[in-house]
Amino acid sequence: MTSSAPVLPVDLEAANAPIRKNSIAIRNLVKDYHTPTGTAHVLKGISFDVQAGEKIAILGRNGAGKSTLVKLVGGVERPTSGFIYRGMSMSWPIAFGGGFEPTMTGLDNIRFIARLYNQPIRETIERVDDFAELGKHLMSPVKSYSSGMRARLAFALTLAIDFDCFLIDEVISVGDQRFQRKSHEALFEKRKHCAMILISHDIGIIRSYCDRAVVLKAGRSKVFEDLDFAIQIYSAL
Amino acid sequence: MYAMGRQTTGQKLRSKARTINALLVRELMVRFGHGNIGFMWLVGEPLILTIGVMGMWTLLYGEQKHGVKIMPVVLTGYSTLTLFRHIISRYVNCFRDNAGLLFHRSVRPVDTLIARGLLETVGVLIAFFVAYIPMRLLGYFDPIYDYSLLLSAWFLFCFGISGFGMIVACICQMSETAERFVQPMLYLAIPATGSFFMVAWLPESAQKIVLLSPLVHCNEMFRAGYFGPSVATSWNGWYVVTWALVNNAIAWTLVKRTQRHIEIS
Amino acid sequence: MIFICAGPLSPNLLFVMQLLLAMLERVHGVVDVVTANTVEELRAALQERRSHVMILMTTCPSEEISASILRNRMSILLVTQDFATLACQSMRTTGSDFVGALRDVTRQVSALSPVATSEGTARLPIAEQDTVHAVATRLMLMLGLSLDDNQLEEACIAISKDSSSTTVIDAQRQSVERAADTYQSRDILLPHEVLLIKRLEESYGALMDREHPESVEIPTEMLIRAEPPHPHLEGTIDLLGPSRILTFGPYMHLPVGRWRAELLFDIRDNHSGNEFAMDIFSNDVVLAFAKTQMPREGTFQAELNFEITRASAAFEVRTFVYVGAIEGVLTIQSLKMVALT
Numbered sequence: 001m002t003s004s005a006p007v008l009p010v011d012l013e014a015a016n017a018p019i020r021k022n023s024i025a026i027r028n029l030v031k032d033y034h035t036p037t038g039t040a041h042v043l044k045g046i047s048f049d050v051q052a053g054e055k056i057a058i059l060g061r062n063g064a065g066k067s068t069l070v071k072l073v074g075g076v077e078r079p080t081s082g083f084i085y086r087g088m089s090m091s092w093p094i095a096f097g098g099g100f101e102p103t104m105t106g107l108d109n110i111r112f113i114a115r116l117y118n119q120p121i122r123e124t125i126e127r128v129d130d131f132a133e134l135g136k137h138l139m140s141p142v143k144s145y146s147s148g149m150r151a152r153l154a155f156a157l158t159l160a161i162d163f164d165c166f167l168i169d170e171v172i173s174v175g176d177q178r179f180q181r182k183s184h185e186a187l188f189e190k191r192k193h194c195a196m197i198l199i200s201h202d203i204g205i206i207r208s209y210c211d212r213a214v215v216l217k218a219g220r221s222k223v224f225e226d227l228d229f230a231i232q233i234y235s236a237l
Numbered sequence: 238m239y240a241m242g243r244q245t246t247g248q249k250l251r252s253k254a255r256t257i258n259a260l261l262v263r264e265l266m267v268r269f270g271h272g273n274i275g276f277m278w279l280v281g282e283p284l285i286l287t288i289g290v291m292g293m294w295t296l297l298y299g300e301q302k303h304g305v306k307i308m309p310v311v312l313t314g315y316s317t318l319t320l321f322r323h324i325i326s327r328y329v330n331c332f333r334d335n336a337g338l339l340f341h342r343s344v345r346p347v348d349t350l351i352a353r354g355l356l357e358t359v360g361v362l363i364a365f366f367v368a369y370i371p372m373r374l375l376g377y378f379d380p381i382y383d384y385s386l387l388l389s390a391w392f393l394f395c396f397g398i399s400g401f402g403m404i405v406a407c408i409c410q411m412s413e414t415a416e417r418f419v420q421p422m423l424y425l426a427i428p429a430t431g432s433f434f435m436v437a438w439l440p441e442s443a444q445k446i447v448l449l450s451p452l453v454h455c456n457e458m459f460r461a462g463y464f465g466p467s468v469a470t471s472w473n474g475w476y477v478v479t480w481a482l483v484n485n486a487i488a489w490t491l492v493k494r495t496q497r498h499i500e501i502s
Numbered sequence: 503m504i505f506i507c508a509g510p511l512s513p514n515l516l517f518v519m520q521l522l523l524a525m526l527e528r529v530h531g532v533v534d535v536v537t538a539n540t541v542e543e544l545r546a547a548l549q550e551r552r553s554h555v556m557i558l559m560t561t562c563p564s565e566e567i568s569a570s571i572l573r574n575r576m577s578i579l580l581v582t583q584d585f586a587t588l589a590c591q592s593m594r595t596t597g598s599d600f601v602g603a604l605r606d607v608t609r610q611v612s613a614l615s616p617v618a619t620s621e622g623t624a625r626l627p628i629a630e631q632d633t634v635h636a637v638a639t640r641l642m643l644m645l646g647l648s649l650d651d652n653q654l655e656e657a658c659i660a661i662s663k664d665s666s667s668t669t670v671i672d673a674q675r676q677s678v679e680r681a682a683d684t685y686q687s688r689d690i691l692l693p694h695e696v697l698l699i700k701r702l703e704e705s706y707g708a709l710m711d712r713e714h715p716e717s718v719e720i721p722t723e724m725l726i727r728a729e730p731p732h733p734h735l736e737g738t739i740d741l742l743g744p745s746r747i748l749t750f751g752p753y754m755h756l757p758v759g760r761w762r763a764e765l766l767f768d769i770r771d772n773h774s775g776n777e778f779a780m781d782i783f784s785n786d787v788v789l790a791f792a793k794t795q796m797p798r799e800g801t802f803q804a805e806l807n808f809e810i811t812r813a814s815a816a817f818e819v820r821t822f823v824y825v826g827a828i829e830g831v832l833t834i835q836s837l838k839m840v841a842l843t
Contacts, residue, residue: 112263
């Protein structure tokens with residue numbers, strides 16, 4: 001059901017909220033893609049805020065526009081209209097891995113990130129090695145890693161930089177139980193003070209850590225302060 | 238680090254330099270990896286090709302032509318041609334290859350182009366010297382006459398080609414069909430580069446035509462720096478400077494618009 | 503000889519019963535008075551009858567007893583009153599609240615409908631300001647009773663205590679049990695209650711007329727919101743929330759037969775899409791169900807065909823939102839039940 005008529009944002013409250021300085025503010029995000037079969041209106045006016053230290057969940061069915069939203073929030077693509085105010089430093093999506101170059105070794109990839117973000121190289125390598133526990137494998141090219149190893153490296157890289165806000169997509173459940181515990185600890189305990197945008201289907205995690213939720217449906221969004229209510233609606237989508 | 242605005246120009250330049258440095262090292266790693274001879278391969282590649290061509294040319298045409306030893310002419314010509322080809326073809330693929338890096342807030346598509354350009358500029362120049370030095374020591378080559386002219390020619394040339402390459406890259410980003418014309422265009426452009434002849438070798442009528450090409454001026458300027466006044470070269474510095482500036486002006490405005498259309502799949 | 507007095511429970515009905523009894527006693531001596539709504543009740547009463555004359559009162563006849571009455575072509579006297587009085591009477595008798603009383607009235611009316619509309623039924627005209635004497639005379643003529651003037655006068659005095667020219671309403675206040683309370687309740691009805699009764703009377707009253715009405719309008723405020731504290735439907739419904747039931751009720755009744763429910767509603771602000779469903783629910787059984795995707799906005803009519811087999815079984819018209827909704831507003835405009843038989 002596509003139409004070019006301008007549509008009022010569904011969540012007027014979120015769209016008109018004042019923007020605080022150290023926050024990430026999304027306002028009236030619209031994203032259209034031009035496909036051979038016509039224009040696809042993927043996002044039709046998304047608005048929400050993330051304040052410093054706040055954890056917000058993004059809930060929605062596959063195809064509701066979550067991955068597009070991640071790309072826009074992460075700064076990879078520009079929205080068709082609307083804007084994103086970035087008052088805090090934000091990580092890349094954790095699963096993305098910082099732009100791994102498969103032919104480069106794990107170490108070289110770490111060095112690249114360290115240089116890019118102006119972090120001391122030696123220290124960064126230590127932090128990543130300590131977390132990902134890849135040992136000798138760091139000296140082999142990334143293309144020889146299993147998907148689990150790749151995910152661990154990606155995760156470790158994201159944690160190596162002191163971001164104010166973490167963009168977390170599905171990947172937190174990677175690795176064995178011990179690693180998962182480690183990941184949870186690293187994110188939700190050691191970085192309790194950081195803001196997070198959590199995109200997950202895992203209701204348990206969302207209930208435990210998030211303060212608010214945004215439900216995404218057919219490219220439209222609504223912010224909920226009541227997490228349980230949001231989860232109820234999401235479960236019935 | 239990423240607070241909105243409030244960065245002085247100095248800070249901004251420094252952080253841009255950091256970004257490009259990181260991208261540069263990455264480019265190096267990507268192209269030449271760990272398993273090979275490492276980053277020496279960067280210079281080894283053009284060197285091997287240059288020596289090969291030089292050998293063949295000498296075999297075919299003998300040592301001197303038109304009063305100039307042929308090998309330095311080939312070396313200078315081949316170096317500039319290599320840079321021309323490398324920059325154009327690698328710029329065209331740059332956005333696609335590096336699309337994933339856009340998740341990093343400090344990386345803009347144009348930074349990846351600059352990193353590639355710098356790599357080629359320095360790399361091919363080093364290759365030139367790596368070929369020159371042994372030849373000089375063995376006595377086959379005369380010493381370079383004017384380093385400042387040589388190097389200014391080189392960097393000016395690289396600056397101009399980089400601008401041109403950016404324009405081509407942007408056009409290819411906007412239109413898929415344009416990309417197919419790039420390789421043929423590179424080959425067809427070889428006569429226009431002046432890499433395999435010197436202007437003085439041509440009849441006057443041909444000279445006028447050939448001197449319309451800024452690349453010919455670059456090559457002549459480069460050779461002037463190499464040979465000095467003993468060899469006749471015709472070039473106009475201001476022509477080259479103008480060409481480079483205009484190219485880059487168009488390139489930068491085009492890149493700004495194109496960056497908005499780059500999408501990750 | 504059986505005299506049948508049918509009608510919703512009201513002071514009028516009770517009054518007519520008493521008057522008829524008084525009149526028949528003058529002529530026949532002992533008369534049985536029976537209230538029966540089911541065949542079992544009637545059978546039991548018939549077993550214990552003392553006399554060959556009987557007055558049978560029925561306010562909410564079952565399908566079986568109605569069929570029996572109609573089959574035997576018995577003569578029926580229909581006594582009604584305005585709905586306001588009926589409601590107040592029901593509140594007194596059943597102890598329910600206002601809405602419960604309205605439902606009870608629809609139950610009685612629905613059950614009475616086949617009997618009230620049959621050709622052998624005579625409607626007794628009776629107004630509150632008529633004199634007792636006038637009504638008695640009418641009764642006598644309609645039923646073909648033979649009383650002389652004295653017997654008539656005596657019967658009237660027996661009911662009205664003062665004279666036979668007392669008004670019906672005064673006589674009821676005196677001699678009909680709790681009639682005075684019923685009329686008092688009627689006087690203190692709130693304006694919105696009066697309005698609701700009027701609307702209900704317009705549609706349901708016609709069910710007792712000889713010409714079967716085409717449709718019965720259910721006032722939308724009889725529907726109940728599903729969210730606690732379950733208020734009656736008023737205004738718009740915000741669809742925001744998980745998939746769930748939106749409204750239920752009205753727990754009203756309809757005469758036996760095939761019906762079509764027509765729900766007129768409109769949708770606004772449904773930009774992210776939604777599914778709407780509606781059903782007819784009665785006696786723990788879903789009688790009809792429909793589901794549809796809602797467009798962004800517009801006014802629509804949902805139609806459901808169903809069959810009522812027992813007038814005593816209350817029905818519900820329920821609406822649902824079938825998928826989690828983050829936006830959208832639903833307004834129910836009207837609910838009409840169209841008779842298909």
